[in-house]
Amino acid sequence: MSSRDLILGRVRRALAGVPDVEITRAYRGPSDKPGDIRLFEERVRDYRAVVHLVDEPGVAERVARSLAERGARRVVVPAGFPAPWLAAADVEAVADDPPLSAAELDAVDGVITTCAVAIAETGTIVLDAGPGQGRRALTLVPDYHLCVVRAAEVVANVPDAVARLVPARPLTWISGPSATSDIELNRVEGVHGPRTLEVLIVT
Amino acid sequence: MRVALFVTCVNDTLFPDTGRAVVRLLRRLGVEADFPRAQTCCGQMHANTGYRDEAVRLARRSVAALRGYDAVVVPSGSCAAMIREQYPGLAGSSGPFADAVAQVVPKTYELTEFLVDVLGVTDVGAYFPHRVTYHPTCHSLRGIHLGDRPLTLLRQVKGLELVPLPGAEECCGFGGTFALKNADVSAAMCADKVRAVLDTGAEVLCAADNSCLMHIGGMLGRQRSGVRVTHLAEILCSTETAGVR
Amino acid sequence: MSVTFLGMPAERPFPRNAARAVRDSQLRFNLRKATRTIRARRASVVAEAPDWAELREAGRAIKEHTLRNLDRYLVRLEEAVTAAGGHVHWAADGDEANRIVAGLVKATGETEVVKVKSMATQEIGLNEALHEQGITAYETDLAELIVQLGDDRPSHILVPAIHRNRAEIREIFAEHMAGWGRPAPGDLTDEPAALAEAARLHLRERFLKTKVAISGANFAIAETGTLVVLESEGNGRMCLTLPRTLISVVGIEKVLPAWRDLEVFLQLLPRSSTGERMNPYTSMWTGAAEGQEFHLVLLDNGRTGVLADEVGRQALRCIRCSACLNVCPVYERTGGHAYGSVYPGPIGAILTPQLRGMGSELDRSLPYASSLCGACYEVCPVAIDIPSVLVDLRARAPHPWPERAGMAAAGWVFERSGRLARLQRAGGRLRRLMPRRLPGPLGGWTDTRDLPEVPKESFRDWWDRTDGGRR
Ligand code: SF4
Numbered sequence: 001m002s003s004r005d006l007i008l009g010r011v012r013r014a015l016a017g018v019p020d021v022e023i024t025r026a027y028r029g030p031s032d033k034p035g036d037i038r039l040f041e042e043r044v045r046d047y048r049a050v051v052h053l054v055d056e057p058g059v060a061e062r063v064a065r066s067l068a069e070r071g072a073r074r075v076v077v078p079a080g081f082p083a084p085w086l087a088a089a090d091v092e093a094v095a096d097d098p099p100l101s102a103a104e105l106d107a108v109d110g111v112i113t114t115c116a117v118a119i120a121e122t123g124t125i126v127l128d129a130g131p132g133q134g135r136r137a138l139t140l141v142p143d144y145h146l147c148v149v150r151a152a153e154v155v156a157n158v159p160d161a162v163a164r165l166v167p168a169r170p171l172t173w174i175s176g177p178s179a180t181s182d183i184e185l186n187r188v189e190g191v192h193g194p195r196t197l198e199v200l201i202v203t
Numbered sequence: 204m205r206v207a208l209f210v211t212c213v214n215d216t217l218f219p220d221t222g223r224a225v226v227r228l229l230r231r232l233g234v235e236a237d238f239p240r241a242q243t244c245c246g247q248m249h250a251n252t253g254y255r256d257e258a259v260r261l262a263r264r265s266v267a268a269l270r271g272y273d274a275v276v277v278p279s280g281s282c283a284a285m286i287r288e289q290y291p292g293l294a295g296s297s298g299p300f301a302d303a304v305a306q307v308v309p310k311t312y313e314l315t316e317f318l319v320d321v322l323g324v325t326d327v328g329a330y331f332p333h334r335v336t337y338h339p340t341c342h343s344l345r346g347i348h349l350g351d352r353p354l355t356l357l358r359q360v361k362g363l364e365l366v367p368l369p370g371a372e373e374c375c376g377f378g379g380t381f382a383l384k385n386a387d388v389s390a391a392m393c394a395d396k397v398r399a400v401l402d403t404g405a406e407v408l409c410a411a412d413n414s415c416l417m418h419i420g421g422m423l424g425r426q427r428s429g430v431r432v433t434h435l436a437e438i439l440c441s442t443e444t445a446g447v448r
Numbered sequence: 449m450s451v452t453f454l455g456m457p458a459e460r461p462f463p464r465n466a467a468r469a470v471r472d473s474q475l476r477f478n479l480r481k482a483t484r485t486i487r488a489r490r491a492s493v494v495a496e497a498p499d500w501a502e503l504r505e506a507g508r509a510i511k512e513h514t515l516r517n518l519d520r521y522l523v524r525l526e527e528a529v530t531a532a533g534g535h536v537h538w539a540a541d542g543d544e545a546n547r548i549v550a551g552l553v554k555a556t557g558e559t560e561v562v563k564v565k566s567m568a569t570q571e572i573g574l575n576e577a578l579h580e581q582g583i584t585a586y587e588t589d590l591a592e593l594i595v596q597l598g599d600d601r602p603s604h605i606l607v608p609a610i611h612r613n614r615a616e617i618r619e620i621f622a623e624h625m626a627g628w629g630r631p632a633p634g635d636l637t638d639e640p641a642a643l644a645e646a647a648r649l650h651l652r653e654r655f656l657k658t659k660v661a662i663s664g665a666n667f668a669i670a671e672t673g674t675l676v677v678l679e680s681e682g683n684g685r686m687c688l689t690l691p692r693t694l695i696s697v698v699g700i701e702k703v704l705p706a707w708r709d710l711e712v713f714l715q716l717l718p719r720s721s722t723g724e725r726m727n728p729y730t731s732m733w734t735g736a737a738e739g740q741e742f743h744l745v746l747l748d749n750g751r752t753g754v755l756a757d758e759v760g761r762q763a764l765r766c767i768r769c770s771a772c773l774n775v776c777p778v779y780e781r782t783g784g785h786a787y788g789s790v791y792p793g794p795i796g797a798i799l800t801p802q803l804r805g806m807g808s809e810l811d812r813s814l815p816y817a818s819s820l821c822g823a824c825y826e827v828c829p830v831a832i833d834i835p836s837v838l839v840d841l842r843a844r845a846p847h848p849w850p851e852r853a854g855m856a857a858a859g860w861v862f863e864r865s866g867r868l869a870r871l872q873r874a875g876g877r878l879r880r881l882m883p884r885r886l887p888g889p890l891g892g893w894t895d896t897r898d899l900p901e902v903p904k905e906s907f908r909d910w911w912d913r914t915d916g917g918r919r
Contacts (some may be wrong), residue, residue: 002538003538003539003540003544003748004538006538006540007522007538007540007700007746007748007752008519008522008523010748010752010753010755010756011518011519011522011700011752011755012519013756014752014753014755014756014761015516015517015518015519015755018516018758019516020513020516020517021509021512021513021516022509022513023506023509023510023513024502024505024506024509025502025506025712026499026502026505026506027499027502027503027506027712027715028498028499028502029711030711043725046725047728102655102656102657102690103656106652106656119726121725122725122726123725123726124726129738135738136685136688136689136731136737136738137689137690140682140685140686140689140690141656141690158711158714158715159711162707162708162710162711162714163708163711167669167672167674167707167732167734168532168672168734169734170731170732170733170734170737170738171730171731171732171733172685172729172730172731172732173714173726173729173730173731173732174728174729175724175725175726175727175728175729176728177728178680178681178682178728178729179680179681179728180590180644180680180681181486181607181680181722182589182590182591182594182607182609182681183590183614183617183640183643183644184478184481184482184485184613184614184640185481185482185483185485185486185607185610186485186640187722187724188640188641188644189641190641190644190645190648191590191644191647191648191680191681191682191683192588192647192648192651192652192655192681192682192683192685192686193681193682193685193686193728193729194682210907210908212862212868214907215868215872215906215907215908216868216871216872216875216906216907217900217902217903218900218903219903219905219906219907219910220903222907222910222911223907223910223917226911226916226917227917230917236916238908238911238916240865240908241865242865243861243862243863243864243865243868244858244862244868246862248855248858249855249858249859250839251820251839251842252842252847252851252855253815253839253841253842253843253844253845253847254843254847254855254859255843257855257856257858257859260859260863261859261862261863264862264863289839292836341819341820341821341822341823342822344822345821345822345823345825345826346822372823373777373823374777374819374821374823376777376819377819378818378819378820378821379820380816381816381818381819381820382892382893383889383890383892383893384463384813384816384889384892385462385463385466385778385816385817385819386463386892386893386895386896387463387466387467387470387471388463388466388470388778388781388782388817389819389892390470390895390896390897391470391476391781392777392778392781392819393896393897394896417900418897420898420900421893421896421897421898421899421900422896422897422898424897424898425896425897425898
């Protein structure tokens with residue numbers, strides 16, 4: 001007998017005559033309302049990420065300032081990232097085409113992306129490898145991640161985000177910079193992922 | 204209202220003052236409690252140590268002694284929790300034992316529940332001029348959810364200075380036979396509880412369970428700390444004219 | 449009967465391990481500090497969620513429903529993962545899982561793998577099994593790294609090195625990093641940020657060049673075939689993203705029916721485990737993502753035995769958040785090693801004896817490693833009634849004869865109120881003879897505590913003599 005049949009057989013024997021249970025979902029489900037931008041800003045900041053609120057015309061200038069302050073010269077720009085937003089920045093835009101090797105990614109100064117969804121209540125941004133985001137390694141290996149979030153992408157809570165996302169895509173949920181609580185259960189920012197996360201919220 | 208006192212074997216044997224205090228307190232509030240003589244032990248020690256058959260026998264005896272009353276008053280959060288939380292499981296879903304349990308369980312009250320919820324009193328007219336701290340024992344707190352009832356009662360006691368106990372919700376380490384089977388861990392837990400009690404500067408530590416108090420008090424005594432332990436009932440029974448004894 | 453292996457050998461009984469642990473002041477201090485920090489953090493983010501009780505109820509019910517239909521959901525998961533280009537393997541026990549993983553690694557021609565922290569692979573002793581096959585597994589989670597470098601054992605399910613403080617960690621890094629790769633910086637201090645930086649540098653190159661990764665998973669969605677890993681440091685993302693081959697070893701109880709169910713568990717888990725609104729990184733992938741080769745190994749290793757137990761089966765709802773460990777007064781004073789299993793604390797006390805049986809003295813003692821204070825049940829995000837399972841296991845554990853005799857005697861006395869009354873009277877008469885120190889197992893009490901004074905008269909005798917105080 002295969003282990004598959006063995007395990008499934010054991011499961012079926014264990015469950016013979018066991019009644020099912022009812023699932024009650026009395027918790028707050030999807031709110032279907034836009035997320036509170038101020039709350040999102042506050043919650044992202046709680047993770048010790050850098051946050052700015054800008055209006056649409058101010059994005060290019062804010063991006064340029066952030067990259068300059070960071071001292072970033074070579075920045076990965078995934079396909080589909082809105083070109084006007086980079087217009088004012090004095091950086092070398094590195095494309096992932098042909099795909100950059102891990103070592104090449106390690107050598108750039110940062111990465112700039114958009115996101116798929118952002119969650120106000122938890123201060124989370126979610127990337128789904130869509131336009132302007134690129135494959136997962138792009139936002140992982142570089143030490144600096146600048147993410148531009150449009151107001152329309154901000155949802156209120158976790159159920160809203162789950163409802164909006166497409167499971168078949170590779171998803172990365174990011175809440176603040178890389179951190180660890182492994183030393184005396186105190187949170188320290190900055191381990192293997194980007195040690196600096198900067199979020200621009202476009203209002 | 205026919206009220207039975209389920210005094211518990213620990214109080215009956217080692218802390219009769221607590222039982223006497225409950226009787227006198229209830230009498231002062233106009234309730235004549237009956238003491239069903241056939242009662243012995245609720246079976247908690249057996250159940251929690253893994254002796255289910257003995258526990259079932261004792262549970263049968265207890266509900267037989269206690270059924271038919273309008274209320275059963277238990278001066279122990281732990282034994283009240285045993286009756287309410289564990290008896291239904293021991294009794295199964297049908298049969299005379301299950302019927303008796305179904306009859307007794309909803310009528311079983313820990314003392315402060317009986318005072319606050321059934322009699323509707325929070326000021327029992329007590330006088331106790333001491334600095335007191337209160338330890339909410341685990342089964343009172345998380346088993347039968349006594350909540351604020353004991354503190355509400357204590358706050359109305361004349362002359363009593365109530366001081367909060369830091370880390371109050373943490374277990375004292377008694378746990379019945381746990382104190383013997385895991386004596387080292389139990390003592391370590393108790394040491395922390397004792398330290399918290401001493402930090403309050405209280406002269407008296409009270410609780411709704413004499414078993415936990417026996418444990419904490421045993422260490423307070425061994426350290427010659429001078430802090431004494433007293434069941435809540437004895438404080439509530441004290442008046443300006445009469446002490447407990 | 450084969451004995452399920454749980455990552456470490458079952459040795460001395462819990463009370464003896466605990467007696468040693470409670471005397472270790474460094475351990476006591478480290479644990480007290482760490483558990484208190486995390487408890488406060490959890491309490492504040494849980495209090496912030498207005499629908500926590502409803503989320504907890506839904507979490508309990510979803511898990512319970514999944515367990516009751518586990519065969520259906522496992523088959524569904526297999527279909528979905530396969531359809532998305534992944535390969536599914538079934539392992540009846542740890543040995544089989546280890547063989548499968550070793551075979552998959554060998555097929556790639558690699559001899560080094562990077563690992564994301566996973567309880568399942570610890571449980572089956574995968575690293576040791578791979579080592580025997582000439583494959584080196586590098587742990588990449590900071591706490592796992594500390595344990596691996598220090599040749600230590602994990603003592604917590606979320607933070608395996610919780611028993612170590614910063615000074616000890618610094619020493620381990622300074623001494624042992626060189627033996628495993630890039631040495632620690634010469635001027636390493638015990639600042640947590642400096643220690644995290646040392647780990648970053650030590651592992652960086654390995655992440656960039658290793659071709660095979662091994663992970664576990666927090667959840668596996670039957671409906672879509674999606675696997676979910678929650679983490680903090682980014683080591684998980686490194687392992688899940690960069691290597692060409694990814695092998696995930698996942699216990700069969702980790703399956704969830706539908707994508708939507710994540711809306712519950714992505715709230716329950718981060719708040720219960722690290723006490724955050726959300727953990728820094730969560731990765732979700734379905735099948736062969738971004739051209740990776742993906743293998744899912746579904747692990748039984750005793751779980752179906754637990755599933756068959758009416759009371760104990762609820763332990764399979766566990767999402768390994770570790771809230772029960774962090775709040776447990778026993779765990780706080782003994783640490784995890786005393787439990788002799790990769791699953792310590794309250795969940796370990798109910799899971800280990802169910803998975804491994806109660807054949808050894810240690811495993812028999814685990815259901816008693818609790819004062820039944822109920823704090824674990826209160827914080828458990830899937831409402832596992834740990835105290836009830838402990839009591840149920842105690843009823844099935846073989847008891848030592850002196851205890852049986854004592855319990856039988858007590859039962860006999862309580863059987864008749866007259867017997868109790870006679871015993872009370874004898875006690876009242878002999879009260880002055882009561883020794884200050886009790887013999888045998890009862891000495892555990894009097895070693896540290898005084899005995900209460902035995903009263904002259906029991907309550908029932910007072911009642912009879914005074915007609916309930918009316919005379
Ligand atoms: S038993 Fe509950 S509290 Fe403990 S680790 Fe599992 S899910 Fe968390």
